[in-house]
Amino acid sequence: xxxxxxxxxKKLPTADRAQWDLSIPATDWxxxxxxxxxxxxxxxxxxRHWLQVEGSFTRALQSRCTRSFHVEVQHExxxxxxxxxxxxxxxxxxxxxxxxxxxxxxxxxPWVLARTVVPLSCLEGRGRRLRHLGNRPLGAYxxxxxxxxxxxxxxxxxxxxxxxxxxxxxxxxxxxxxxxxLVGEYLLPVLYR
Numbered sequence: 001x002x003x004x005x006x007x008x009x010k011k012l013p014t015a016d017r018a019q020w021d022l023s024i025p026a027t028d029w030x031x032x033x034x035x036x037x038x039x040x041x042x043x044x045x046x047x048r049h050w051l052q053v054e055g056s057f058t059r060a061l062q063s064r065c066t067r068s069f070h071v072e073v074q075h076e077x078x079x080x081x082x083x084x085x086x087x088x089x090x091x092x093x094x095x096x097x098x099x100x101x102x103x104x105x106x107x108x109x110p111w112v113l114a115r116t117v118v119p120l121s122c123l124e125g126r127g128r129r130l131r132h133l134g135n136r137p138l139g140a141y142x143x144x145x146x147x148x149x150x151x152x153x154x155x156x157x158x159x160x161x162x163x164x165x166x167x168x169x170x171x172x173x174x175x176x177x178x179x180x181x182l183v184g185e186y187l188l189p190v191l192y193r
Contacts (some may be wrong), residue, residue, distance in 0.1 A: 027156040036155035058139035
């Protein structure tokens with residue numbers, strides 16, 4: 001079970017508490033934007049830009065900010081990935097991995113929820129740094145190293161169970177030799193509406 005780094009303040013008004021209670025819903029993944037767009041036309045609307053960002057997603061978000069950008073760690077620690085994530089990474093089912101869930105916030109509001117699954121093999125050598133990112137963005141680490149190469153982007157349609165959860169997502173596998181990790185970015189509607 002991942003460790004929880006902080007809890008929402010207890011005395012927030014209901015509307016503000018919803019911002020603290022954001023969670024990543026189960027998601028159906030598609031190899032192409034077009035395939036996902038057949039099921040949800042929002043994929044071809046204003047969200048399209050964010051689903052197709054090629055370089056650092058963090059840098060793209062920072063360029064949209066008028067005041068500030070920051071990363072809030074929600075959960076970080078060793079945990080068992082979902083069955084689908086384990087299969088996608090070709091790691092044994094029930095094998096623990098380093099799982100990091102963060103909020104990427106622009107101008108004081110959460111814009112994106114991100115989930116990274118880092119198999120144990122990625123945590124050796126220089127990869128040990130992945131466990132100690134704190135509030136630094138993962139993209140800064142991955143895009144500053146020529147060793148890591150991003151694979152194709154997938155588009156996700158989230159199965160929302162609560163108001164305010166993400167509806168659309170993207171993810172990709174980053175590879176370094178025979179090692180790979182999975183990065184998912186779940187777009188909150190405030191980012192593209």
